[in-house]
Amino acid sequence: MPQYLLSVYGPAEREPYGDYGSKEAMLEAFAATGAFNDKLVADGHFVFANGLAEATTATVVDGRGDEPVLTDGPYVEAKEYIGGFWVIEAPDLDVALKLAAEGSKACGGKVEVRPFQTEDDIKEMLGA
Amino acid sequence: MTVDDALTRAHREEWARVVATLTRRFGDLGVAEDAAAEAFATAVEKWPSDGVPANPGAWLTTTGSRKAIDRLRRESRRDDKHEEARLLFDEPPRDVGAVDDDRLRLVFTCCHPALSPEARVALTLRMVGGLTMPEIARAFLVPEPTMGQRITRAKAKIKAAHIPYRMPEAEDLPRRVDGVLAVLFLVFNEGYLATGPDTDPVRHDLTAEAIRLTRLVRELVPGGEVTGLLALMLLTQARAAARVSATGELVTLDEQDRGAWDRDLIDEGHALVRETLADVAAGGPPPGRYQLLAAINAVHTYARDARDTDWSQITTLYDRLVRLDPSPVVALNRAVAVAQVDGPDVALALVDRLPLDGYHAFHATRADLLRRLGRSPEARDAYDRAIALAGNTAETAYLTRRRDQLASPSANRIG
Numbered sequence: 001m002p003q004y005l006l007s008v009y010g011p012a013e014r015e016p017y018g019d020y021g022s023k024e025a026m027l028e029a030f031a032a033t034g035a036f037n038d039k040l041v042a043d044g045h046f047v048f049a050n051g052l053a054e055a056t057t058a059t060v061v062d063g064r065g066d067e068p069v070l071t072d073g074p075y076v077e078a079k080e081y082i083g084g085f086w087v088i089e090a091p092d093l094d095v096a097l098k099l100a101a102e103g104s105k106a107c108g109g110k111v112e113v114r115p116f117q118t119e120d121d122i123k124e125m126l127g128a
Numbered sequence: 129m130t131v132d133d134a135l136t137r138a139h140r141e142e143w144a145r146v147v148a149t150l151t152r153r154f155g156d157l158g159v160a161e162d163a164a165a166e167a168f169a170t171a172v173e174k175w176p177s178d179g180v181p182a183n184p185g186a187w188l189t190t191t192g193s194r195k196a197i198d199r200l201r202r203e204s205r206r207d208d209k210h211e212e213a214r215l216l217f218d219e220p221p222r223d224v225g226a227v228d229d230d231r232l233r234l235v236f237t238c239c240h241p242a243l244s245p246e247a248r249v250a251l252t253l254r255m256v257g258g259l260t261m262p263e264i265a266r267a268f269l270v271p272e273p274t275m276g277q278r279i280t281r282a283k284a285k286i287k288a289a290h291i292p293y294r295m296p297e298a299e300d301l302p303r304r305v306d307g308v309l310a311v312l313f314l315v316f317n318e319g320y321l322a323t324g325p326d327t328d329p330v331r332h333d334l335t336a337e338a339i340r341l342t343r344l345v346r347e348l349v350p351g352g353e354v355t356g357l358l359a360l361m362l363l364t365q366a367r368a369a370a371r372v373s374a375t376g377e378l379v380t381l382d383e384q385d386r387g388a389w390d391r392d393l394i395d396e397g398h399a400l401v402r403e404t405l406a407d408v409a410a411g412g413p414p415p416g417r418y419q420l421l422a423a424i425n426a427v428h429t430y431a432r433d434a435r436d437t438d439w440s441q442i443t444t445l446y447d448r449l450v451r452l453d454p455s456p457v458v459a460l461n462r463a464v465a466v467a468q469v470d471g472p473d474v475a476l477a478l479v480d481r482l483p484l485d486g487y488h489a490f491h492a493t494r495a496d497l498l499r500r501l502g503r504s505p506e507a508r509d510a511y512d513r514a515i516a517l518a519g520n521t522a523e524t525a526y527l528t529r530r531r532d533q534l535a536s537p538s539a540n541r542i543g
Contacts, residue, residue, distance in 0.1 A: 092290045092292035093291045113289075127203075
């Protein structure tokens with residue numbers, strides 16, 4: 001079954017309560033997201049989900065040369081970064097978009113839906 | 129019927145069915161499109177010597193299936209014996225109902241909301257309308273490679289993201305049908321008020337295609353708004369011949385030669401409007417945007433003379449439209465009707481409040497109202513703004529004449 005990456009974007013600099021404004025709002029979003037995750041598991045869509053630490057904590061590694069080169073910070077300079085994501089399974093995009101809408105409502109952020117490559121896609125790329 | 133006629137007719141009537149059936153069988157829009165194109169090319173080659181087959185649609189679908197299987201086998205992407213056997217022997221019966229469902233699935237796939245509006249229009253014209261890439265590129269005045277890339281990207285997204293080839297869920301259907309109608313309306317409008325310095329003012333290829341596809345969608349998903357959109361297109365298209373003068377200038381509704389209107393299209397449009405009104409009267413859902421626009425156009429086309437136009441009815445219909453769609457463009461059109469009922473001064477006060485500074489029709493409307501109020505210098509400025517923003521050649525010519533007919537500032541008389 002096709003798999004999709006559902007990425008949640010948020011501001012680069014996080015406020016004291018994440019992107020939620022208050023402790024109550026944050027707890028509410030956590031609870032709603034937890035319930036949404038439970039539903040994904042129950043309906044057989046869940047593959048993986050987690051939240052990420054702030055983008056400033058990232059390190060870029062370039063291991064193509066003799067010695068790996070390390071750079072502090074995220075790979076791309078941006079105002080908004082991925083704050084967390086789901087990997088889900090869904091029969092088609094319509095189902096994935098519906099789940100993304102529910103997830104967006106639950107966590108209180110915009111969600112980008114991106115399909116994973118399939119074996120067929122790779123075969124086609126290789127011209128096999 | 130000559131072979132050429134048969135080929136043209138088959139292309140017009142069977143293209144969407146062939147692409148739709150092949151898409152269902154092979155699960156890939158790109159494979160279906162290429163195979164359908166090959167099947168039609170084979171027909172061009174064979175029909176003149178072999179004769180036109182008794183059932184051209186079935187012949188084209190079978191030929192297209194063989195082409196697709198050949199290609200998949202060549203590319204050995206589906207070398208599994210069972211898969212091949214399924215493709216070869218699982219020929220679906222050509223039940224008309226099922227095939228029509230296929231065409232509808234195709235329309236919904238091409239107009240999927242996850243695709244950009246430009247891509248939806250281009251894909252619909254290619255896959256459902258059967259227009260070639262150069263034709264679509266020309267219609268939208270973009271270079272062929274750009275249009276080619278747009279269509280290729282859209283097909284790649286449909287495939288990679290698994291945009292489904294099926295009817296939307298019942299709960300999503302009304303919204304998805306609205307999306308399809310929006311695409312068809314866009315195609316029609318681009319044809320009716322074509323933009324571009326060297327473009328024909330009316331692109332009959334696009335308006336005709338939009339009408340044909342709307343008829344098809346209406347056959348498949350009947351409903352008030354589909355009927356309304358078809359009526360709106362017919363009543364608009366009916367005036368096309370009177371809309372541009374011999375010198376290539378736009379002729380406004382009040383100055384058109386109503387004898388040049390296409391009576392057949394008007395009669396059909398009126399019948400459709402009556403049908404939607406009867407449905408509403410029988411307790412159906414309240415009329416939507418296209419039904420109201422169609423009704424407004426019906427009022428215009430009922431008047432044999434511009435002076436007989438029932439402007440108060442048009443204003444009432446616009447009042448309902450504003451409640452449905454409170455956008456400034458609708459408010460602008462309503463103001464034009466208000467000018468006829470309450471006078472240009474009342475209308476100008478409404479128009480001046482609208483945030484439409486970048487829209488040519490806003491300045492053209494202001495110019496006309498100011499002209500009628502005798503405020504020539506302001507009218508001239510407004511015509512200048514409208515001319516600078518207008519993209520349609522016939523409209524530019526009309527606005528320029530109107531501006532130049534204003535009294536010159538030094539003459540100091542009311543124009």
